[in-house]
Amino acid sequence: MAGKVLTIGKSDSSGAGGLQADIKTVLALGGYAMTATAAVAAQNTKGIAHIETLEPWFVEQQMRVVLEDAGLGMAEGGGAVKVGTLVNAGVIDAVANVLDKYRNADIPVVIDPSIIVRSGSASVREQIMDEESIALLKRRLFIRAAVLTPSLREAELLTGMKIRDQNDMRHATGMMRTLGAEAVLLKAGAVALAGGEKTLYLLAMDNGEKVYELPALDPQRTLGLGSTLASAVAVSLAQGLDLPFAVGRGINFLHGAADHAFGSKGTAARPLNHAFAIENAALSKAAKA
Numbered sequence: 001m002a003g004k005v006l007t008i009g010k011s012d013s014s015g016a017g018g019l020q021a022d023i024k025t026v027l028a029l030g031g032y033a034m035t036a037t038a039a040v041a042a043q044n045t046k047g048i049a050h051i052e053t054l055e056p057w058f059v060e061q062q063m064r065v066v067l068e069d070a071g072l073g074m075a076e077g078g079g080a081v082k083v084g085t086l087v088n089a090g091v092i093d094a095v096a097n098v099l100d101k102y103r104n105a106d107i108p109v110v111i112d113p114s115i116i117v118r119s120g121s122a123s124v125r126e127q128i129m130d131e132e133s134i135a136l137l138k139r140r141l142f143i144r145a146a147v148l149t150p151s152l153r154e155a156e157l158l159t160g161m162k163i164r165d166q167n168d169m170r171h172a173t174g175m176m177r178t179l180g181a182e183a184v185l186l187k188a189g190a191v192a193l194a195g196g197e198k199t200l201y202l203l204a205m206d207n208g209e210k211v212y213e214l215p216a217l218d219p220q221r222t223l224g225l226g227s228t229l230a231s232a233v234a235v236s237l238a239q240g241l242d243l244p245f246a247v248g249r250g251i252n253f254l255h256g257a258a259d260h261a262f263g264s265k266g267t268a269a270r271p272l273n274h275a276f277a278i279e280n281a282a283l284s285k286a287a288k289a
Contacts (some may be wrong), residue, residue: 003031003238004077006066007231008059008095009042009084009114009253010039011050012224016271017117022082022272029253036062038084038091045269048117051128055116056094059179063098079107080238082231083141085114089133092242096140108146108237111181112230113137114255115154121155127157143180146237147247149230150176163188166200168209173204182206185233185247203247210244212251221261229254267284 012018019035026033038059042049044170086092099109101286115129115137124256129137138158140186142148156163159175164190182270188200197216203209232250241249263269 003029003235004079005031005082005231005234005241006032006034006036007082007084007234007239008036008038008063009082009086009112009227010041013040013042014044014271016045016269017224017227019227020083020161021224021272021274021289022231025140025231025237025253028274028277029099029232029235029239029249030150033231033235034066038067038095038145039087043062045263045271048128052088053091056090057247058096059091060098063095067102077240078240080146081109081117082234083109083111084227085117085128086137087129089136092133092140096144100140103144109144109233110147110149110230110234110237111141111145113154114151114226115157115160116151138179142176145181146183147230147243148176148181148184148186149150149167149226149233149235150186151226152186152188166202169200169202169205170209173202173209177204181261183243185229186243187229191239197200201251203244205243210247212248212257213279216252217258218261219254221258221270221272223261223271224273225254225258228257228274 007019007022012020023033033222036059037054039051039053041051042200085113102211111129115134116127150158155172161172163169163172169186170187173186176184182203197212198216201212229250232253233246237247256276257272257274261270262273262275
C-alpha cells in the first residue's frame with residue numbers, strides 16, 4: 001500500500017460520494033486514506049435531505065492530529081491532500097489555516113470545489129455554497145491547489161462565463177489558474193466529435209495543456225464522479241506519478257467505475273462501482289481455478 005491521502009469533506013450516508021467515495025477510490029488504487037469530516041449529509045441517490053456542518057475548530061483538529069502523526073504524517077513523504085465539500089466560510093478558513101502550516105512540506109493539494117451537487121436526477125443540480133463562501137474559497141484555497149477539478153457548471157460559476165466548446169474550456173481554465181491554482185482539470189459532458197460522442201477533459205498546466213478524449217459517460221451512471229476523479233488524481237500524485245499520467249489514470253479509473261455502476265437502468269442516479277477492478281480480478285482467478 002503506497003501513497004497516503006488525507007481527504008477533507010462531507011460524509012455521504014449513501015456511500016456514493018464524499019468521503020466514502022474518496023476512501024474507496026484511494027484503496028482501489030493502492031493507497032491509504034485518512035479523513036477529516038467537515039460536514040455530515042443525510043442523503044441517498046435521489047439527493048441531499050439535510051447537511052450538518054461540524055465546528056471549524058474540530059475540522060482543524062482532525063487535520064492537525066493526522067498531519068502531525070509520526071506514522072501517518074505526510075510530510076515524511078508519499079502523501080497528498082484532497083479537499084471536497086466545505087459548505088461554509090468558517091470551515092474554509094479552518095482548512096486553509098492548517099494547509100498554511102504545511103505549505104513548504106511539498107504535499108500536493110487537490111481541490112474539488114463541490115459548489116454544486118446533484119439533486120434528484122442526472123440533470124438537476126443544486127448550489128450548496130453561498131457567495132461569501134465561494135469568494136473565500138477562491139481567495140484562500142485556490143492558491144494552495146496543485147490541481148483544481150471543477151465540474152463544467154462549477155467552472156461557469158467560478159468564472160462568470162458560459163462554456164460552450166473547447167475554446168471556452170481553455171479560456172475558463174486560464175481564468176481559474178490566475179486565481180492561484182497550479183493546474184486545472186475541467187471535464188465537459190458528452191460532446192459531438194468525429195467518430196461519435198466523447199467526454200472531454202482539459203488539463204491546463206504551466207507547461208501547456210493536455211486533452212483527454214474518452215467514450216461519453218452515461219450521466220445516470222456517474223453518482224460520485226467529482227469525488228472519485230479528484231481523489232484518484234490525489235492518490236496518484238501521492239504515489240509519485242507525474243501530473244498528466246496521474247490525471248489519465250484517474251480518468252480511466254472513473255470511466256471503469258462508471259461502466260460497472262450499481263443499480264438498475266432508468267433509476268435517477270447510479271453510484272459508481274469503485275471495486276470493479278477487484279471484482280474482475282476475482283472472477284478471472286476463479287475462472288482459472
